[in-house]
Amino acid sequence: MDHDAVASPKFHVPAGEDFLLLSPTAQAYAYRNVDRMFATRPIRRGKTVLPLQRGREISPQYQTDQGAHGVDAYIDRANVAGLLVIKNEQIVLERYSLGLEENLRWSSMSMIKSLTSTLVGAALQQGAISSLDDAVSRYIPALRGCAYDAVTVRSLLTMSSGVRWSEDYTDRNSDVNRYSKSLGDKVPGGVLALMRNLKAEHPPASHFSYNTGDTYVLGCLVSAATGKNLADFMSETIWSPLGMEFDAFYTLESENGQEIGGSRAGIALRDFGRFGVFLLRNGVIDGKPVLPPDWIESAGRRAFAFDAETNRYGATGYGYSWWIDPDDSMVAVGFAGQSLYVNRKARVVIVTLSCQPQPPYSESYRVDLKAEYHAFKNAVLAEIG
Template sequence: MTSTTERPHGNREPSWWDKQGDLIMRRPFNEWTFTHMNWLMPTERVASGDAGIPLPVDNQPLSLSYRFDGYDRTLHELHRRTHTTAFVVLHRGKIVHETYPGAFTGPRSRMQLFSVSKSVTSILIGIALHDGAIGSEKDRITDYRPDFLGTAYEENTIAELLDMTTGVGDLETWEVPDSGIKRFEQTIMGGGDIADVVRAATRTAPAGERFNYSTFDTQILGWVLEAATGQTLAAYASERLWRKLGCDRDAYYWLTRGRPRTAIGGGSLNATARDVARVGLLMAGDGAYNGEQIVPVEWVRRSRGDDRPHLAVGALGPSGYSHYGYGNQWWTLGPEAHHAFTGLGVHGQYLFIDPAAEVVIVKCSAWPTQDDERRDAETVAALRSVADHFATTR
């Protein structure tokens, strides 16, 4: 099934075309597809520039263990149990551990990051606000995208999008065939304008009162950024982020098949694990990198969480696991975890940042399902153990 508003091949019965998203994400195919999305979808390059800045490397084995569900396990077991494809650990800006258990992965493999892309979109919004391209977080969506007048999003602000408190849209579930996120995916893959799908979302709660995880919210943020800057998401990310970080390799966003083609700001960035780690270093360093303040300090600190009760750890409700809070398009872990925070993507993608321990960890995976609370909880336990190990080796 594609969008209910448009079928690329007329009024035919559903076929394999409609199930492309399911096929791309199914094991064992996803070990290949998650590193070859540019073979499957239209793309736009996020250019890295000519002056790469190599990360220092002191790769060493990590013989530590983590405890989960009453058992002590090794990182090797983590990788096997959670289908790790890439695992990169930085401490104080240096790669101290790097392994690529995936069948098709290595240091130059560009990984499908899924919703870790959301956290990158937040960084770009913070830069655009600081530069004045976007006037204020209190601006309404319709100040930049007037085509959302008359929709459930009409009164929502950029700040509400950032914290996913718009009150628009249903519970984001991949298992319900006619859910908003499935219609969104099917339109991306099969044709049609995804803006039609987003504009059709209905209000389910008052704005600002509850958290509801929403790829639609981030998609609109990406469109606001493009309207405000006059650049595509890929072009702005290249100019204001990728080139400044001295990335090793061009990244790319894959685009919708239907026109107008558009990047998925909530899920289509692909980059090497090392370059994703550079984004983590930027956030671990309060927005400064290589002597330049790229993201405002206050924007980075907002991404570590705040004291609003409905965004606190354990208070997110049915669209967030109990060990997370949320803020600014990042998942937060609270004061007991040194205010560590992480970008997350379905099928097990992580950009984990513990500024207190000076640790950044990138874990890419090929889980058999989009979401898995137990795999996620086990991964967080392991990443915390790695961060705690380096916190004690100062």
């Protein structure tokens, strides 16, 4: 400690290695201050903003075993910080809570996996990636000779690398928390070193296993294939030409290092919604296809199917880094209740940003958050879908 230091204002933020272990009180602060906790790189907006017209406000009502509830009750019961519903490119519901404001970027958590995976489609459209069946090591020579050597781009997209990985958020020694500690400590090359040392558990493409590290590798691959960092490639292909309202950011593994393709990006509520609109438009901006014509259809198809009870969201499958809702919609899902729901058939986008309590705090929480979410989503669809 410097005993001669002047007492100047300082902002306290939780330790980066504790990011997945925070109390609900700390969650609300940390999730809107990710750029104070981790190294970041901006995703620049362009000169114009895609307008989202405002339609008649909806008032969905839903039922649980505890009675009937409306929008305000849903926000309180599900610890919602931001809620946005878009129908036919018109905003029909927009709410902020828990310190979130219109211009603030909230942590995407793993929702960014789905956005990063969309950049694979853009790189494929541009010819920077030749085929989804290319080996990862073709683009990332540093992974030759390890468990990722024979894994294909498609297997990374569908979480079927076959690499052994522990995604246990409550275990400080799990792979995902060792990854989180490396990010918090801003260790150059630390995450890729972690990935190199993992062992194969299943043949590639044979088994679904949720692995945040897979999407880190996917982000490295897109950067290597395009010769651009992820933030700039996202800005050039989607963020700027589509007309996002605010700059966003990717978190980095270290200062000026590789973007984290699979977690902790910072994005404003309405810009999450605009990304959903981009998908409703089949990945076309100003008449120019950014993605291959069949990309979104393939991304939203079940590469793996499973029981809704086996995952936190209640999905029945997984596509190109998108979870598949029981109603066949695409959903980007993130830790602690983040979601971007895209129903292309009904032309509905629902964005939910939350602070859902995690163990041990969740043990005293008496709301079934999965059931609550789906009950509210279904009520929205019933009113406008």
